[in-house]
Amino acid sequence: MNATAGAEPPAAAIGCGRGHNLGRALHAEWTKLRTLPSTPWLVVAAAAGTVAASAALTASVDTSLCPSPLECHEDTTKLSLGGVQFGQVAVVVLAVLAITGEYATGTIRTTLAARPHRAAVLLTKAAVVTATVLAAGTLGVLGSLAAGRAILPGNGFTAANGYPPPSLADGPTLRAAAGTVLYLGLVALLSVGVGTAVRDSAGAIVTVLTLLYAFPMIATLITDAQWHERLEKLAPMTAGLMIQATRDLERLPLRPWAGLAVLAAYAGAAMLPGVVLFATRDA
Amino acid sequence: MATTTADRHAGGDSRDSFGRLVLAEWTKLRSVPRWALAMLAAVVLTVLVSVLAAAGNSYGGGGPGLPIGPDGRAVRDQFYFVHQPLTGDGGVTAKVLSQIVVKGESREWAKAGVIIKESTKPGSQYAAMMITPGHGVRLQSNFTTDRAGSQATTTPRWLRLTRSGTSVTGYESADGANWAQVGAVQLPALPRRVEVGLFVASPFAIKVERQFGSGSVRASPTSSTARFSDVVVTAAQPGQPPPWSDQAVGGSDRVPGPLLGGASQAGGVFTVTGSGDIAPSPQDVDGVRESLTGVPVGVMVIIAVAVLFITSEYRQGMIRTTFAASPRRGRVLAAKAIVVGASTFVVGLAASFASVLFALPILRANGLAAPVFQVPSLSDGPVLRAIAGTAAVLALLAVLGLAAGAILRRSPGAIIVVVVPLLIPQLIAGALPLAAARWLLLATPAAGYSIQQTTAQPYDFVSSICLPEDGCFTTGPWVGFGVLCAYTAVALAAGFWLLRRRDA
Numbered sequence: 001m002n003a004t005a006g007a008e009p010p011a012a013a014i015g016c017g018r019g020h021n022l023g024r025a026l027h028a029e030w031t032k033l034r035t036l037p038s039t040p041w042l043v044v045a046a047a048a049g050t051v052a053a054s055a056a057l058t059a060s061v062d063t064s065l066c067p068s069p070l071e072c073h074e075d076t077t078k079l080s081l082g083g084v085q086f087g088q089v090a091v092v093v094l095a096v097l098a099i100t101g102e103y104a105t106g107t108i109r110t111t112l113a114a115r116p117h118r119a120a121v122l123l124t125k126a127a128v129v130t131a132t133v134l135a136a137g138t139l140g141v142l143g144s145l146a147a148g149r150a151i152l153p154g155n156g157f158t159a160a161n162g163y164p165p166p167s168l169a170d171g172p173t174l175r176a177a178a179g180t181v182l183y184l185g186l187v188a189l190l191s192v193g194v195g196t197a198v199r200d201s202a203g204a205i206v207t208v209l210t211l212l213y214a215f216p217m218i219a220t221l222i223t224d225a226q227w228h229e230r231l232e233k234l235a236p237m238t239a240g241l242m243i244q245a246t247r248d249l250e251r252l253p254l255r256p257w258a259g260l261a262v263l264a265a266y267a268g269a270a271m272l273p274g275v276v277l278f279a280t281r282d283a
Numbered sequence: 284m285a286t287t288t289a290d291r292h293a294g295g296d297s298r299d300s301f302g303r304l305v306l307a308e309w310t311k312l313r314s315v316p317r318w319a320l321a322m323l324a325a326v327v328l329t330v331l332v333s334v335l336a337a338a339g340n341s342y343g344g345g346g347p348g349l350p351i352g353p354d355g356r357a358v359r360d361q362f363y364f365v366h367q368p369l370t371g372d373g374g375v376t377a378k379v380l381s382q383i384v385v386k387g388e389s390r391e392w393a394k395a396g397v398i399i400k401e402s403t404k405p406g407s408q409y410a411a412m413m414i415t416p417g418h419g420v421r422l423q424s425n426f427t428t429d430r431a432g433s434q435a436t437t438t439p440r441w442l443r444l445t446r447s448g449t450s451v452t453g454y455e456s457a458d459g460a461n462w463a464q465v466g467a468v469q470l471p472a473l474p475r476r477v478e479v480g481l482f483v484a485s486p487f488a489i490k491v492e493r494q495f496g497s498g499s500v501r502a503s504p505t506s507s508t509a510r511f512s513d514v515v516v517t518a519a520q521p522g523q524p525p526p527w528s529d530q531a532v533g534g535s536d537r538v539p540g541p542l543l544g545g546a547s548q549a550g551g552v553f554t555v556t557g558s559g560d561i562a563p564s565p566q567d568v569d570g571v572r573e574s575l576t577g578v579p580v581g582v583m584v585i586i587a588v589a590v591l592f593i594t595s596e597y598r599q600g601m602i603r604t605t606f607a608a609s610p611r612r613g614r615v616l617a618a619k620a621i622v623v624g625a626s627t628f629v630v631g632l633a634a635s636f637a638s639v640l641f642a643l644p645i646l647r648a649n650g651l652a653a654p655v656f657q658v659p660s661l662s663d664g665p666v667l668r669a670i671a672g673t674a675a676v677l678a679l680l681a682v683l684g685l686a687a688g689a690i691l692r693r694s695p696g697a698i699i700v701v702v703v704p705l706l707i708p709q710l711i712a713g714a715l716p717l718a719a720a721r722w723l724l725l726a727t728p729a730a731g732y733s734i735q736q737t738t739a740q741p742y743d744f745v746s747s748i749c750l751p752e753d754g755c756f757t758t759g760p761w762v763g764f765g766v767l768c769a770y771t772a773v774a775l776a777a778g779f780w781l782l783r784r785r786d787a
Binding site: 038057060061062082085086089093096097104201202203205206209210213214216217218220221222223224227231 | 332336339340341342568573576579580583584586587590591594598649694695698699702703706707709710711713714715716719752
């Protein structure tokens with residue numbers, strides 16, 4: 001473990017340089033992830049699905065039902081990014097399969113034989129998956145905003161009516177866009193954590209989707225305002241997506257970043273037992 | 284005897300061998316401890332979420348807000364009343380010169396006409412002949428009875444009510460000379476002395492406002508004005524006619540003062556302005572559906588088990604053994620569908636019955652009670668339909684999951700293609716325009732949940748809000764259920780076809 005080992009290719013090849021070790025671990029995880037037959041499809045689905053769903057949602061809402069366009073009070077940025085609610089499904093599957101796929105095929109035993117430090121294995125895997133998802137999410141978010149800019153004026157949301165096209169130069173819109181990408185990254189971390197704990201793709205996917213979707217669905221059925229708000233604050237998806245709000249922030253149960261922090265707490269709470277179980281259980 | 288046994292072993296008796304196939308599949312399902320646990324968890328989760336959600340629900344204000352009608356139910360009884368007492372038999376006739384909705388958009392059911400009412404106390408008995416801008420001439424009585432007269436919505440129109448004992452008869456006329464009887468109603472408890480006269484009402488304008496991510500329903504008061512002439516009260520007992528008096532019946536603090544209305548008389552022409560409505564209180568909370576809140580959670584577990592019931596065989600290669608033992612693959616899928624469907628139905632029945640059983644009393648304690656709300660009882664037909672229907676929806680979704688598993692052969696994909704079209708519509712419906720939301724919740728597998736609807740809108744003469752995300756489907760409970768059946772049938776057929784064509 002000498003400090004210069006990282007600079008010497010031969011030493012790195014033997015694998016005694018810590019820096020290179022991490023680099024190689026990341027590279028190994030990246031190779032495993034990208035060579036899964038499902039990964040390219042899921043990355044495309046995450047990005048394209050988000051854009052397509054955003055475009056469909058944006059196209060279905062117009063000003064014709066409001067007394068006047070101004071009175072729609074529509075958050076056009078949030079509307080343009082609404083497709084994330086669909087696109088995240090591909091993210092969940094991608095992230096879950098990255099870990100449960102190894103269990104299904106038994107590769108996990110080879111992986112751990114090659115790199116016995118288990119917590120590091122899981123964290124590198126999580127890092128690679130999250131980075132992939134952040135890249136796909138960036139494409140999806142940019143595409144959604146572009147689709148929104150193209151569709152919104154046709155539905156009456158014009159600058160003249162008080163709805164300037166969503167632009168990244170605008171602070172709240174930038175926050176919404178960057179926050180949505182981070183949201184997808186946190187969903188990926190949550191999925192990796194649950195996948196590690198459950199070790200079965202069907203079980204993990206159903207668990208994450210229930211966590212994301214069932215909460216807000218129950219919230220819509222609750223009539224008591226106080227409980228409704230509590231559920232909205234507690235639900236990982238509803239709270240996390242508060243980052244997309246660009247107007248009427250005072251009506252939100254949580255500040256945008258606080259909402260994203262709720263999701264981060266869920267991701268952390270899933271990763272922690274994931275790491276512990278991964279480190280202590282037989283593979 | 285020996286030949287029979289041999290025949291059976293060779294699979295000669297096809298009906299028997301299908302029975303054995305079903306038994307074999309049942310053994311596979313019940314012998315995986317994880318799945319049995321998951322099914323149990325589905326029941327527990329469903330009931331738990333339903334009960335917790337019920338505990339978090341409250342239905343503000345039972346009694347004081349609304350008056351109680353003759354049948355003990357809450358009603359709306361608010362209008363402007365120009366009246367004089369009438370003792371014994373008699374009647375009232377008036378010519379409605381014009382009817383204008385002054386403020387607000389809710390034109391359809393603005394009411395102007397003549398009325399015979401037990402007293403000026405809100406909720407008391409009445410019979411009324413009225414003209415409405417949207418629905419012509421109507422004879423209505425005691426809040427729940429409505430009879431249509433002519434479709435005439437143009438003024439002037441002559442209206443008449445006559446009382447004879449407990450019977451009140453309504454007439455209408457275009458010219459005041461040729462009268463047509465609209466109908467007769469019985470008001471058994473009508474006292475001898477009643478109030479008769481003119482009335483004007485104008486229901487709240489209900490506006491559904493939906494913004495992406497949130498929706499709200501706003502009711503704002505409206506008022507309408509009508510002009511009457513040729514007002515004649517006939518009494519069987521001769522004597523000096525008592526003077527007219529006027530008042531706003533059932534004035535509520537939700538209505539701003541000027542909107543409560545008023546009346547003036549000049550040269551035999553009465554101008555009356557009124558606000559409010561005389562109608563049953565709409566039933567917009569579906570208690571049974573509210574007590575089944577946990578179902579969308581439990582269904583996730585059930586779909587996972589149903590998908591794994593076939594995809595795990597593919598993963599372990601067990602499917603080849605299965606097909607070697609029973610080469611007719613379509614029958615294997617049929618047996619699997621029967622087993623997973625029937626067991627899910629039983630599990631679902633336990634979950635939905637227990638949910639309603641435990642959650643309904645909690646909802647009742649939280650204010651979902653008479654007289655404002657109709658209290659559902661476990662023995663009501665629609666309630667039983669909702670409970671059994673929920674179990675059937677779960678069974679159909681399980682079979683749909685199985686079919687998706689047979690088509691895709693991998694669990695992640697199969698779970699996603701069933702779960703996403705089921706969850707997303709329910710989730711985003713509340714944010715879409717009403718027409719899009721209705722379409723979405725009828726065109727996707729989520730439509731099956733419409734079977735949980737127990738409050739049909741019983742009174743079509745009250746405009747009410749029917750939001751699909753609140754479980755109100757204008758098409759009734761069965762259409763959506765049929766849509767889910769169709770999805771399941773198509774998926775199963777595709778599964779059959781692919782299983783027979785493909786290598787295992």
